[in-house]
Amino acid sequence: MVAMTSPAAGTAADLDRDNVIDVRNLQVEFRTSLGVVRAVNGVSFGVARGKTLGIVGESGCGKSVTAFAIMQLVANPGVITGGEIVLRAREKAPVNLLTYDPNGDDMRSVRGRHVGMIFQEPMTALNPCYTIGNQIAEGILLHRTSDPAKADAMALDILTRVGLPSPSRLMTTYPHQLSGGMRQRAMIALALSCEPDLLLADEPTTALDVTTQAQILDVMRELQDDIGMSIMFVTHNLGVVAQMCDEVAVMYLGRVVEQAPVEELFDSPRHPYTRALMRSIPQLGAARKGRLEVIQGSVPGQFTKVPGCAFHPRCPDMIPGLCDVQSPRLLAANDDALVSCFLHHEPDGSARVSDVPTPGRVSPSSSSAIATPPAS
Amino acid sequence: MATAEAATPGSAAASAKFAEDVSQWTLMRWRFARNRLSLFGLVVLLILYFLAVIAPFLSPYPYNDISTDYIHVAPTKLHVINGQISVCPLLQEMRDFQWFYEEDCDRAVPVDWMVKGHAYTILGIPFETHLFGVTQVPPPPDPAKLKARAAAAAAAAPKSDDPLAAFKVDAPSVASGGVEADKLPPKVFLFGSDVQGRDMFSRVMEGSRISLTIGLVGVALSVVLGAILGTASGYLGGLIDDLVQRFIEIIQSMPTLPLWAAIAAALPPTMPVPQRYLLITIILSFVSWTGLARQVRGKVMAYANLDYIAAARLAGSSHMRIILAHMLPNASSHIIVVSTLAVPGSILGETALSFLGLGMLPPAVSWGVLLRDAQQIQSVILHPWLLIPAVPIILTVTCYQFLGDGLRDAADPYSS
Amino acid sequence: MVTFLIRRLLFMVVTIVFISLISFVLIELPPGSALDAKIQQFRARGLNVTSDVVKGLEERYGVNDPLYKKYWKWASNAVVGDFGQSFFLDQPVNTLIGSRIWFSIGMSTAALLFAWCVAIPVGVYSATHRNTMPDYVITVLQFVGVAIPEFLLAIVLMFIASWYFGVEVGVLFSREYRDAPWSLGKLMDLLSHLWLPVIVIGTHSTSWLTRVMRANLLDVMGQQYVQTARSKGLGERVVIWKHAVRNALHPLIMALGGTLPALISGEVIVSIVLNLPTTGPLYVQALINKDMYLAITFLLFLSVLLVVGNLLADMALAWVDPRVRLE
Numbered sequence A: 001m002v003a004m005t006s007p008a009a010g011t012a013a014d015l016d017r018d019n020v021i022d023v024r025n026l027q028v029e030f031r032t033s034l035g036v037v038r039a040v041n042g043v044s045f046g047v048a049r050g051k052t053l054g055i056v057g058e059s060g061c062g063k064s065v066t067a068f069a070i071m072q073l074v075a076n077p078g079v080i081t082g083g084e085i086v087l088r089a090r091e092k093a094p095v096n097l098l099t100y101d102p103n104g105d106d107m108r109s110v111r112g113r114h115v116g117m118i119f120q121e122p123m124t125a126l127n128p129c130y131t132i133g134n135q136i137a138e139g140i141l142l143h144r145t146s147d148p149a150k151a152d153a154m155a156l157d158i159l160t161r162v163g164l165p166s167p168s169r170l171m172t173t174y175p176h177q178l179s180g181g182m183r184q185r186a187m188i189a190l191a192l193s194c195e196p197d198l199l200l201a202d203e204p205t206t207a208l209d210v211t212t213q214a215q216i217l218d219v220m221r222e223l224q225d226d227i228g229m230s231i232m233f234v235t236h237n238l239g240v241v242a243q244m245c246d247e248v249a250v251m252y253l254g255r256v257v258e259q260a261p262v263e264e265l266f267d268s269p270r271h272p273y274t275r276a277l278m279r280s281i282p283q284l285g286a287a288r289k290g291r292l293e294v295i296q297g298s299v300p301g302q303f304t305k306v307p308g309c310a311f312h313p314r315c316p317d318m319i320p321g322l323c324d325v326q327s328p329r330l331l332a333a334n335d336d337a338l339v340s341c342f343l344h345h346e347p348d349g350s351a352r353v354s355d356v357p358t359p360g361r362v363s364p365s366s367s368s369a370i371a372t373p374p375a376s
Numbered sequence B: 001m002a003t004a005e006a007a008t009p010g011s012a013a014a015s016a017k018f019a020e021d022v023s024q025w026t027l028m029r030w031r032f033a034r035n036r037l038s039l040f041g042l043v044v045l046l047i048l049y050f051l052a053v054i055a056p057f058l059s060p061y062p063y064n065d066i067s068t069d070y071i072h073v074a075p076t077k078l079h080v081i082n083g084q085i086s087v088c089p090l091l092q093e094m095r096d097f098q099w100f101y102e103e104d105c106d107r108a109v110p111v112d113w114m115v116k117g118h119a120y121t122i123l124g125i126p127f128e129t130h131l132f133g134v135t136q137v138p139p140p141p142d143p144a145k146l147k148a149r150a151a152a153a154a155a156a157a158p159k160s161d162d163p164l165a166a167f168k169v170d171a172p173s174v175a176s177g178g179v180e181a182d183k184l185p186p187k188v189f190l191f192g193s194d195v196q197g198r199d200m201f202s203r204v205m206e207g208s209r210i211s212l213t214i215g216l217v218g219v220a221l222s223v224v225l226g227a228i229l230g231t232a233s234g235y236l237g238g239l240i241d242d243l244v245q246r247f248i249e250i251i252q253s254m255p256t257l258p259l260w261a262a263i264a265a266a267l268p269p270t271m272p273v274p275q276r277y278l279l280i281t282i283i284l285s286f287v288s289w290t291g292l293a294r295q296v297r298g299k300v301m302a303y304a305n306l307d308y309i310a311a312a313r314l315a316g317s318s319h320m321r322i323i324l325a326h327m328l329p330n331a332s333s334h335i336i337v338v339s340t341l342a343v344p345g346s347i348l349g350e351t352a353l354s355f356l357g358l359g360m361l362p363p364a365v366s367w368g369v370l371l372r373d374a375q376q377i378q379s380v381i382l383h384p385w386l387l388i389p390a391v392p393i394i395l396t397v398t399c400y401q402f403l404g405d406g407l408r409d410a411a412d413p414y415s416s
Numbered sequence C: 001m002v003t004f005l006i007r008r009l010l011f012m013v014v015t016i017v018f019i020s021l022i023s024f025v026l027i028e029l030p031p032g033s034a035l036d037a038k039i040q041q042f043r044a045r046g047l048n049v050t051s052d053v054v055k056g057l058e059e060r061y062g063v064n065d066p067l068y069k070k071y072w073k074w075a076s077n078a079v080v081g082d083f084g085q086s087f088f089l090d091q092p093v094n095t096l097i098g099s100r101i102w103f104s105i106g107m108s109t110a111a112l113l114f115a116w117c118v119a120i121p122v123g124v125y126s127a128t129h130r131n132t133m134p135d136y137v138i139t140v141l142q143f144v145g146v147a148i149p150e151f152l153l154a155i156v157l158m159f160i161a162s163w164y165f166g167v168e169v170g171v172l173f174s175r176e177y178r179d180a181p182w183s184l185g186k187l188m189d190l191l192s193h194l195w196l197p198v199i200v201i202g203t204h205s206t207s208w209l210t211r212v213m214r215a216n217l218l219d220v221m222g223q224q225y226v227q228t229a230r231s232k233g234l235g236e237r238v239v240i241w242k243h244a245v246r247n248a249l250h251p252l253i254m255a256l257g258g259t260l261p262a263l264i265s266g267e268v269i270v271s272i273v274l275n276l277p278t279t280g281p282l283y284v285q286a287l288i289n290k291d292m293y294l295a296i297t298f299l300l301f302l303s304v305l306l307v308v309g310n311l312l313a314d315m316a317l318a319w320v321d322p323r324v325r326l327e
């Protein structure tokens, strides 16, 4: 049912270190009536213990689906068709989560207890029919204590720690009476109430204004140090990545194309897609009249299967005869960075010596290939 | 910003909307075609309406043709004799004040196709041909056989301690097809016959004409009423909106059937059939327009805030033009869906009213009128075929629901 | 909450006054009156009813008064609980309606409970087993359940009940309890006779509510908070029943406003078929006989039932969904 390892996949485990979770060659399909969507197509990455991994990528590249797959909560008609998700939680032997039955007790004891999750939309993530206190205590009662009074005390404690005003009143408040920022804090409290080893944060601040966003990020960082958990932080916002994350994995069309420490990624992006992504963020102090660059072309339709490297149709540095035929693997670029690109690796996996564009350098050919936005 | 909108000429807005409209309808058709249940509903309904149009062609007898020789005859059995579909003449006999029939298959005659029978018109064109019928007169019943039957009946008769015994044994003369019937071709009753010996099949066919249309006409009326009042209410707002809404609320807080019954009871029972038909449709639409008006109002209020309406208004279009050219076409898919979903209620309403004796009345025939004969449980136990008119009712209403559901999903795939 | 209640009660009063006006006009408007029928009856029996007597009677009952005068006369008495006299049955309307309206209320309520108790689990099952064989069967049954006329179902079930189970139909009590005072035995006896009409009355609403429940649950199951509940590690059963169903109840209660008229209509017609001593048979009889005070009062009471039911539904909504505020 689940392919344990795929020989084709170089993985984040190649970086020799202590990871809370290792995702290897994860594959998720949506079998819709219109065709099969390969939403996640061989994703590999690892999250170091106590650190934060940012996941960035265009809309629809499979970030949320990856997060849900770790929880084994991929919505119908999605199915996990392959890969491996190894969880190394405290107080628990390392285990490949995909060997658990998605509806079984084993998997349920992982959810909430070892892996917590926060969603993009604070407005809809809390059940409108129950009080905040009830919803937080529910998880605590499941994993930590069976005494309702104790559970309430713990819920109150975590509500205090996420910095919500008058937490005791909040216990009996319904979600619709809170603002978006407060709801997101409540959601964080809910996800952290059982002190998980790993927090999956799926764009937790996208729907919030900048000030609230900063506060929420502060709270998350504080609690991360308190609890000693790791965070997988999905976001579109590279600024947030720079603030929050220790490492970044860049996804494109259901694959990780590059994983590297934050500074390295920002200073010297390796993958052409990452580079294009970097160029598309507005730079403070950059010339006002210069136009923001847009990545050439657009994402192929969700049902189409691109041969070779998924990015090659849009890639300025595409090597004809190679990139459009073979898929590159995610391989170590140095001690703590991985990249999946034939500009960096030969098809046999050995590092490419010649012809590597200097990281960060914008080659004349690539700059001309990147389209400017059409005049509005 | 306002200048930019004002600068958009009404025609440009309209043509843009037209393009959007076309794709919307195409999309609707495409989504609808994928829904097998509603396609099934549509096909069955088309067949039913077609059958209603050609009802007299399919009916072997006039629907009101009374025949005392065939009271409460069970559905006729069709036999295949000599490779032909045939029917057997009946021998009848009265026991316990109840007619009993027995087939006499020695005298079987074949069913004929395309026979000449009573005259009728379809869409104004006169015809005399009927799909099937029996034209051959069988030989008279064998007297020996009749005698044997009479003897058997006498033997089976209870002894004379029953004071009614004399009535329970039949005179031998009755143990035939009936005095008249012996000289005529036997009748085919596909659905049996009723208490006056009328052919239920012909009656169900004839009844479909009223039952299938009365709900439709009723809903058509309420669509007109609902669309006008709903649009006015939603578009004009203010006091008119308030008044219409309160009125709707009051009508909706009256129980449907008792209300219908109260209005229908006001109709004099002697009214001619077409007039009664018309008034019943009006009664049915008296309640159902309210739901429609609400839906249309909601849509209109939503549309009123759209840019192209604002543009048209700024460009100086009249209220009437805005409503007719912009809002109603946009709400039309919605109106179609809601009205399709309202038809079952109207059909069932007519059926219930007629069943209570407050809707269509004999000599008019509708499925509800036919089911009135099934009101007595004793009668149903003895003559279960009296329940047959229920089958087309259930079929029709179910298919309308399939259709309406499919249309709704097609028009608005995200509504629940 | 209190202001809400007061406002709603005021609106109820206005509604009821309007309903009484409408029904008065509806029932009074057609020519002919119960008095004519009565006089015919007397004449048929060979009694000599002179025109003087007719005039006297007409005056006494105010037959030829203008409409508003009649309405005022009736309404001012109705306010103090006197709904007039039935022309046809020669009894005060109050006596005639008294116990019958309670049976009607009881039966409609029982049918409502039946509908909910069946519709919720079946709808949940159907939604959680979407696109399986049982789901298809349930879906088709729902459509047929809405399509089958109540009186037909009544006839068929009555047929089955009397034929296969030997149940006495058309009565609410067995002979030994008919005139007995209320007791547990009598209640049980009532229940044993009640199941058939209750099922018949409730079938339509059950089918409808099942459909609403299924659609809403499917809707709710796609909501983020259901995933939140799962991500806490809750079992699927808790996720569905505690988190999803609770939210799906909201539209179900809203649908109550639509099912109540159907329930009451169903109750009327089923009682006629089964000949139960509730409002239905007497109402239709009153309509046919143009026994106007009786008919109006019935219509009015049935409407009040509906209005009160809607009020209760709104209050239930506020109870189930904390977002709804009664103001």
Ligand SMILES: Nc1ncnc2c1ncn2[C@@H]1O[C@H](COP(=O)(O)OP(=O)(O)OP(=O)(O)O)[C@@H](O)[C@H]1O
Residues within 6 Å of the ligand: A030, A032, A037, A038, A039, A040, A057, A058, A059, A060, A061, A062, A063, A064, A065, A066, A075, A076, A077, A078, A302
């Ligand atoms: N329920 C579903 N049915 C069919 N396809 C789906 C479903 N959910 C997700 N997908 C597909 O999976 C792909 C990845 O979706 P996902 O939600 O993971 O994107 P994302 O990277 O989180 O995007 P965003 O930044 O917009 O949240 C999408 O392209 C979509 O086509």
Ligand SMILES: [Mg+2]
Residues within 6 Å of the ligand: A063, A064, A065, A120, A202
């Ligand atoms: Mg996402």
